[in-house]
Amino acid sequence: MDIIISNSSDRPIYEQITSQIKSMIMAGRLKEGDPLPSMRTLAKKLRISVITTKRAYEDLEREGFITTVVGKGSFVRAADLTLVREEKLKQIEDLLFKAVSLAGQSGIGRGEIEEILDILYQEGIES
Amino acid sequence: MKNAITVKNLTKKYEGFQLNNISFEIPKGSIVGFVGENGAGKSTTIKAILGLLPVESGEIELLGHKIIKGDRETSFKEHIGVVFDESIFPGDLRVKYIHKVMRNVYVTWKDDRFCELIKKFQLPEEKKIKELSKGMKMKLSIAVALSHDSQLLILDEATSGLDPVIRDEILDIFREFIEDENHTVFLSSHIISDIEKAADYVMMIHKGELLFQENKDEMLYRYGIVRGSKEQINMIPKDLIAGKEEGDFGCSALVWDKGKLMNSGYMEKAAAAGSNKPVIDKAGLEDILLYIVKTKERK
Numbered sequence: 001m002d003i004i005i006s007n008s009s010d011r012p013i014y015e016q017i018t019s020q021i022k023s024m025i026m027a028g029r030l031k032e033g034d035p036l037p038s039m040r041t042l043a044k045k046l047r048i049s050v051i052t053t054k055r056a057y058e059d060l061e062r063e064g065f066i067t068t069v070v071g072k073g074s075f076v077r078a079a080d081l082t083l084v085r086e087e088k089l090k091q092i093e094d095l096l097f098k099a100v101s102l103a104g105q106s107g108i109g110r111g112e113i114e115e116i117l118d119i120l121y122q123e124g125i126e127s
Numbered sequence: 128m129k130n131a132i133t134v135k136n137l138t139k140k141y142e143g144f145q146l147n148n149i150s151f152e153i154p155k156g157s158i159v160g161f162v163g164e165n166g167a168g169k170s171t172t173i174k175a176i177l178g179l180l181p182v183e184s185g186e187i188e189l190l191g192h193k194i195i196k197g198d199r200e201t202s203f204k205e206h207i208g209v210v211f212d213e214s215i216f217p218g219d220l221r222v223k224y225i226h227k228v229m230r231n232v233y234v235t236w237k238d239d240r241f242c243e244l245i246k247k248f249q250l251p252e253e254k255k256i257k258e259l260s261k262g263m264k265m266k267l268s269i270a271v272a273l274s275h276d277s278q279l280l281i282l283d284e285a286t287s288g289l290d291p292v293i294r295d296e297i298l299d300i301f302r303e304f305i306e307d308e309n310h311t312v313f314l315s316s317h318i319i320s321d322i323e324k325a326a327d328y329v330m331m332i333h334k335g336e337l338l339f340q341e342n343k344d345e346m347l348y349r350y351g352i353v354r355g356s357k358e359q360i361n362m363i364p365k366d367l368i369a370g371k372e373e374g375d376f377g378c379s380a381l382v383w384d385k386g387k388l389m390n391s392g393y394m395e396k397a398a399a400a401g402s403n404k405p406v407i408d409k410a411g412l413e414d415i416l417l418y419i420v421k422t423k424e425r426k
Contacts, residue, residue: 008409012345040156041306047324047325049326049327049343049344050156051157051328051342051344
């Protein structure tokens with residue numbers, strides 16, 4: 001399991017951790033029941049503060065991605081994955097709706113929008 | 128017991144210097160960096176909390192035990208490892224014989240743990256202590272501090288005078304130590320980069336006054352440095368400014384919450400007031416300390 005932390009990123013470190021663990025879960029690289037490193041081990045290995053890893057795990061737990069058992073550690077909770085995916089799809093739909101209506105107002109056609117999408121995918125920003 | 132160290136209203140007066148009514152708490156399971164310029168009161172604070180100095184007033188608790196100067200009770204000291212920047216061992220003693228002394232000092236002394244650490248730190252067992260380099264002496268002091276049942280490590284300038292490689296190794300030792308959530312490290316240093324790397328919380332002292340104690344990661348994320356023209360800097364809401372610097376070719380200010388500043392519509396207003404937009408940079412711990420101290424000194 002790789003977690004890459006950037007110090008020059010504008011995103012806070014706990015967010016970098018949660019988003020990477022989330023995408024590992026969504027992509028199926030972490031499966032239901034898989035153990036996560038303890039907060040203290042992760043903090044030590046990533047050389048970051050334990051307060052930060054704690055915050056990340058708490059966020060993941062609140063959003064239903066992991067569950068923490070006292071004395072045993074934290075585990076991936078995959079039960080609601082379809083729900084999460086559904087939610088993301090809805091968010092994407094909303095954003096695309098905005099983009100398409102903006103395009104309509106400004107007289108920008110479907111072809112150009114598709115072109116932009118192609119470029120974005122080529123640049124590989126989706127990960 | 129949530130805190131490893133609790134200090135309430137500590138005051139210590141010297142001629143020309145005083146620790147002024149300092150209060151703080153060090154939560155268990157964390158590494159807390161204690162920073163400040165030379166003579167700011169770091170060592171005085173550390174000596175006072177160890178009960179090594181008579182103080183004017185103050186209540187101090189270490190691992191739940193009240194510290195009173197001259198107290199003969201020593202059992203709680205089994206759980207406290209203290210490292211100063213000077214080696215405290217006799218120079219003619221050989222490294223391999225230290226445990227013979229220390230096992231009579233600490234009831235909880237563990238010979239095998241000490242041997243393990245000596246190997247791990249690659250300390251030459253045959254050498255006399257006076258023949259060791261400064262870094263080796265420091266590692267030896269830390270090995271001793273970790274070879275009894277320490278739950279709290281207190282270090283005063285333990286990494287100063289050491290090269291970056293050894294300092295990094297020592298920081299790793301601290302990180303490993305607090306993997307146990309009952310363990311705590313309290314270290315003073317004016318090598319800010321060490322604190323920036325290892326600490327969970329940062330505590331800053333300046334001229335005997337405690338300026339702040341904050342969560343380090345959050346602090347680094349929140350603070351920012353705004354650079355722009357004098358008018359642009361003067362437009363920053365006063366309550367966001369933590370420090371300021373004026374130069375001949377523009378000004379800068381340390382703001383304690385750059386997100387808040389950006390959301391306040393400042394950037395748009397400031398851009399309209401000058402030929403260029405002001406820039407907002409991330410602030411490192413060193414920047415934060417320098418801005419705060421310099422601004423204080425000018426007042």
